[in-house]
Amino acid sequence: MNLTNGHLFWPTTTAPLTVPKIKPKAHYDVIIIGAGMSGALCAYELTKQGYDVLSIDKRHLAEGSTSANTGLLQYSNDIMLVDLAEQIGEEDAVLFYRLCEQAMQDLTTLATSLSRNTDYIERPSIYYASTAEDVPRLQKNYTLLKKHGFEVAYLDRQALANEMPFKKEAALKTYGDAEVNPVKFVQALFSDAKHDIVEECEVTATYSEETQVRVETSKGTFHAKHVIHTTGYETPVVGKRIGAAIHRSYVVVTEPINEQLWQDDALIWETAHPYLYIRTTVDNRLIIGGLDEDIAVPPTDKAIQQHAEKLLKEARELFPSYDLKAAYAYGATFGESYDNLPFIGEHPTKKRQYYLLGYGGNGTVYSMMGAKMITSFIKGKEPVGAHIVRLSRTNGVR
Secondary structure (H helix, E strand, C coil): CCCEEECCCHHHHCCCCCCCCCCCCCEEEEEEECCCHHHHHHHHHHHHCCCCEEEECCCCCCCCHHHHCCCEECCCCCCCHHHHHHHHCHHHHHHHHHHHHHHHHHHHHHHHHCCCCCCCEEEEEEEECCCHHHHHHHHHHHHHHHHCCCCEEEEEHHHHHHHCCCCCCEEEEEEEEEECCHHHHHHHHHHHCCCEEECCCCEEEEEECCCCEEEEECCEEEEEEEEEECCCCCCCCCCCEECEEEEEEEEEEECCCCCCCCHHHCEEEECCCCCCEEEECCCCCEEEEEEEECCCCCCCHHHHHHHHHHHHHHHHHHCCCCCCCEEEEEEEEEEEECCCCCEEEECCCCCCEEEEECCCCCHHHHHHHHHHHHHHHHCCCCCCCHHHHCCCCCCEEC
16 A cells, blocks of 8 residues: 655655664564554564564555654644543543653653654644634633643734734644654664564464464564554554544645744644644754545645645745745645544454554654553553553444
8 A cells, every 4th residue: 555645855854774684583572563653662662671572564664654744743632632521521531631741751751862863852832723713612622721730821813923923813832742853763763672673574464372473474474472563554464443534635845944933933733624734844944734635545746736735825824924935745645533542452352462553643642652551561551541542442443
């Protein structure tokens, strides 16, 4: 399955990571299927705790959806806290937001410990009301966030105008978020996680046996005590996604802008669905994304060009003083669950097989959360909040 099309930006910012050729062992503690963001975080977490790990990918490291990852890291979700509370109850909704907040803190701590630069920079986020009709819901969300102690500020029209070069009726400003170069980040994780890696190796089947899992691949058969499926938006090797949809989205990356940008280079997104998002890069470009479509395959070159112009038009309306010229434009496949929650946990019937599918705009944050959770599962411990994202819920994996 092709996951991207167009002129990708992130792979141009760094050379590919050279993976040593190895002869894999017949048995490991853990085999991770997928070498993108989720797989990299799992590999790092498990190897640091002494597990013997093998990572397998049918492509090269970070060549799948990671190459088109937005690199926006936020504890806030595609679903507002107030809406999630109506969906699963206030207690669990707050717990889930707390887990996302902790995952952001874990990512920040992790980024500072890696041996390679990842362009990880802490940023605030600006979440603005797309229309005046969205303001009351935004206010309710602010009230609930504030009630539970999340660091958030409410900006009315004047306060927002004081911080940003555009006018909207209201916005929330959150803190503790960040931006990252996702390809550099995955490379750094794999560089520091000392374990076996096999690229260009397709997993064809997995079988839960009495005391281990058998993994059939294009390069032979391997065994492990545990297997983690981190296959992202690809069709799972085994199991079936329930309550998930695969869409596509568009991104344009501008030429560097020769002037100072907005306050704190905050991450920008909006209440509309699908939403527009904008972030900066270390070399003063804008990454502008959105215009999601309910189509599972990447767009054609013609569609990418048409949507890139639309994205630039929307960005120019927000920032009329900037000279915005496209340098890169691409489209990518992404997944969303119907309940806006990731799929994390052990398969309901396939023992010792775990899934970490971080569907949604918060994918990297979910991946950090999931890497911690699955490590706890492998240790025989039930992680806090596992019931919220379990695979056996109405939306899950069967």
